[in-house]
Amino acid sequence: MTLYEELIQGLSEAESYAKNKTKLRTKKIYIKELPSYTSNQIKSTRRELQLTQKEFSKLMGVSTKTVEAWESGKNIPSGASLRLLQLFKSNPSIVQTVYKKEYVNI
Structure with a gap:
């Protein structure tokens, strides 16, 4: 259909x-x-x-300080950070x- x-x-x-004459369709997400x-x-997730x-x-x-605070229990992630953690887990x-990690021989 164009x-x-x-x-x-x-x-x-x-x-x-x-x-x-008609009812509209609705979609629940x-x-x-x-x-x-x-x-x-x-x-554990990071590791x-x-x-x-x-x-x-x-x-x-x-x-990096934020990640340190999360891992030490001084602070907790919120909003988008929680959603990303959920996706990564x-x-x-x-x-x-x-993210691509490359190792280089020196």
Whole structure:
């Protein structure tokens, strides 16, 4: 279906709805609640990914001090950081899409 055809179909559906001839479709999306992680779980996740605190902080988009605080229990992650941790724990291979570690012989 072309963009033009989709627009015409959408306008036709809107017109039918406006004239009370049809009901609109709705879609419900359920998003899992944000989990909570202990300092040990965060450290364990980082180690499973085989990353240093500095590498992990770059991956998470936070400072190294922040990762240190999470792992020592002085602070807890929130918002997007929790969602990233959830993704990394459930699918560790996803890290490879944004992070590549290379070893160089010296």
